[in-house]
Amino acid sequence: MLLAMIHLAMADLPPFTPTPLEAIPAVHARVVAKFHTHTTRPLAYRLKQLRTLYWALKDAEPALLAACAQDLGKSAYETYLMELGWQLNDILFVCKNLQRWMKEERAPDTSLLNLAMRPRIRKDPLGAVLIIGAYNFPLMLSLGPLVGAIAAGCTAVLKPSESAPHAARVLQHVIEQALDPEGYAVVQGAVAETTALLARKWDKIFYTGGVAVGTIVARKAAETLTPVALELGGRNPAIVTRNADPRLAARRLLWAKLVNAGQVCVSQNYILVDAEILPRFLAELAIALAEFFPDGARHSASYARIINLRQWQRLVALLASTDGTILLGGETDEQTLFIAPTVIQLSSPLDPLLQQETFGPLLPILPVPDLPTAIATANTIHATPLAIYPFGTPAETSLILSSTRSGGASINDAFFHASIPTLPFGGVGDSGTGAYRGRASFDCFSHRRSVTTTPAWVERLLAVRYPPYTAAKLAQVKRTMDARPDFDRAGNVRGGWVWWFVGLGGRGKGAAGVRWVLVAVIAVVVRIMRARM
Numbered sequence: 001m002l003l004a005m006i007h008l009a010m011a012d013l014p015p016f017t018p019t020p021l022e023a024i025p026a027v028h029a030r031v032v033a034k035f036h037t038h039t040t041r042p043l044a045y046r047l048k049q050l051r052t053l054y055w056a057l058k059d060a061e062p063a064l065l066a067a068c069a070q071d072l073g074k075s076a077y078e079t080y081l082m083e084l085g086w087q088l089n090d091i092l093f094v095c096k097n098l099q100r101w102m103k104e105e106r107a108p109d110t111s112l113l114n115l116a117m118r119p120r121i122r123k124d125p126l127g128a129v130l131i132i133g134a135y136n137f138p139l140m141l142s143l144g145p146l147v148g149a150i151a152a153g154c155t156a157v158l159k160p161s162e163s164a165p166h167a168a169r170v171l172q173h174v175i176e177q178a179l180d181p182e183g184y185a186v187v188q189g190a191v192a193e194t195t196a197l198l199a200r201k202w203d204k205i206f207y208t209g210g211v212a213v214g215t216i217v218a219r220k221a222a223e224t225l226t227p228v229a230l231e232l233g234g235r236n237p238a239i240v241t242r243n244a245d246p247r248l249a250a251r252r253l254l255w256a257k258l259v260n261a262g263q264v265c266v267s268q269n270y271i272l273v274d275a276e277i278l279p280r281f282l283a284e285l286a287i288a289l290a291e292f293f294p295d296g297a298r299h300s301a302s303y304a305r306i307i308n309l310r311q312w313q314r315l316v317a318l319l320a321s322t323d324g325t326i327l328l329g330g331e332t333d334e335q336t337l338f339i340a341p342t343v344i345q346l347s348s349p350l351d352p353l354l355q356q357e358t359f360g361p362l363l364p365i366l367p368v369p370d371l372p373t374a375i376a377t378a379n380t381i382h383a384t385p386l387a388i389y390p391f392g393t394p395a396e397t398s399l400i401l402s403s404t405r406s407g408g409a410s411i412n413d414a415f416f417h418a419s420i421p422t423l424p425f426g427g428v429g430d431s432g433t434g435a436y437r438g439r440a441s442f443d444c445f446s447h448r449r450s451v452t453t454t455p456a457w458v459e460r461l462l463a464v465r466y467p468p469y470t471a472a473k474l475a476q477v478k479r480t481m482d483a484r485p486d487f488d489r490a491g492n493v494r495g496g497w498v499w500w501f502v503g504l505g506g507r508g509k510g511a512a513g514v515r516w517v518l519v520a521v522i523a524v525v526v527r528i529m530r531a532r533m
């Protein structure tokens with residue numbers, strides 16, 4: 001079966017066809033029933049799915065690269081670097097670590113009596129889950145959560161974005177060929193099909209996309225108390241201080257806006273630049289743009305296009321609405337859905353370009369007089385973006401981090417944090433709920449189930465809990481169970497350095513006792529040795 005996929009070409013696949021609405025309840029029932037067989041739980045089953053998925057993706061590489069080129073005009077290099085290659089590595093990372101992640105964890109820091117009950121945390125799969133993908137990274141945003149669901153032992157239905165129909169076709173083929181058809185399915189479609197899916201009861205819904213639809217998803221999920229992970233957008237700031245390296249900041253931030261023609265949830269939505277460094281920063285932007293695209297972005301195979309006419313029109317209207325000055329770019333072409341990398345200098349934080357997520361190759365720059373103004377402006381524009389990108393000295397970037405909130409941050413760069421498989425990726429506040437990638441993907445679809453086992457022999461010790469409740473029992477409970485505070489009523493730690501000194505470098509009674517015994521033993525040994533000399 002897998003051999004047949006090695007030469008998979010787009011032309012071999014059926015056209016994009018929405019799943020009939022009447023078929024959706026049966027698809028849901030199938031993955032729910034499969035979950036209740038509990039056969040998706042063993043490590044061997046999960047690994048088998050992940051491994052076959054890995055090879056199916058490898059074999060479908062040419063079709064996947066071609067599909068992203070058709071959907072977004074994305075170069076094969078960019079699709080491989082930022083989607084397929086990354087995703088393949090993520091699968092291998094998950095396969096390598098899954099057994100360890102699945103192991104039960106012992107409860108930390110528990111009393112001797114509690115230890116007898118072996119308190120521990122199991123990692124149980126949540127159940128049958130729904131994954132709704134977005135168009136801008138049509139492979140990674142669908143496969144990433146799917147890998148997490150498989151790793152956690154869940155069954156899943158994936159609904160890729162209809163706005164990237166070619167990628168959706170290849171994904172459907174890969175998943176249907178590689179994965180257990182009872183446990184994993186693809187539903188194709190747009191609003192009607194997603195609405196039909198949301199009408200079913202899931203054990204978790206994982207949604208990637210815009211805030212408006214995210215709100216619809218969260219509202220629908222709340223009706224049945226279904227947990228959600230929401231990976232949403234945000235108005236991400238980059239802050240370039242007067243002490244930043246203007247060349248590095250310009251190159252890195254320009255690149256972050258050119259990837260996928262700016263259709264990246266974690267790229268900066270705007271740049272706050274200290275007025276003192278602004279002329280050098282702008283000059284470096286122009287140099288970098290000419291270096292990246294010597295013949296212009298329009299003629300470069302490295303520059304993507306806008307996903308569809310609706311999004312292109314939205315961006316063109318947004319550009320027309322600004323009160324700022326276009327410094328670089330500004331060219332558009334409806335026929336090819338092209339929008340040039342466009343640098344716009346703004347004069348007000350109220351400019352329309354800062355009121356919404358641009359999600360395109362527009363780089364609004366707002367000069368600021370100093371760092372405190374930059375921080376205050378960023379917090380006013382959007383208090384909880386998906387990411388923040390501070391450029392400056394360690395003291396400045398640390399001040400920015402400690403005075404703002406965001407899902408993640410890359411210091412002196414843009415979205416590097418999103419590429420590290422051991423860092424959870426997600427938003428905060430209204431830029432998202434929950435996180436995934438690597439271990440976090442496993443956690444996202446697992447339930448940490450607390451478990452104890454009470455042995456028969458502790459019955460005498462537990463007798464104190466049974467009625468009749470007496471004053472003697474209460475006294476015993478207080479004596480044996482109550483922990484003692486190491487702070488007074490004003491919230492200050494008791495004793496301070498005096499107790500630290502008395503405790504020979506610590507305040508815990510037990511540890512201090514051990515230290516005193518050790519000192520006594522050493523003193524005795526030294527005395528004996530001296531007596532012998």
Ligand code: NAD
Pocket residue numbers: 132133134135136137141159160161162163189190191194195208209210211213216230231232233234264265266357359386427432
């Ligand atoms: P989109 O058009 O691909 O829509 C996302 C999904 O929502 C699709 O599967 C679509 O079918 C579904 N959908 C659309 N309308 C719906 C409705 N009325 N009811 C139910 N489902 C519906 O993508 P988009 O939303 O335009 O994506 C762009 C947004 O996604 C941006 O805001 C971007 O920041 C965000 N995004 C976030 C992340 C992240 O990881 N945080 C990643 C990529 C994109």
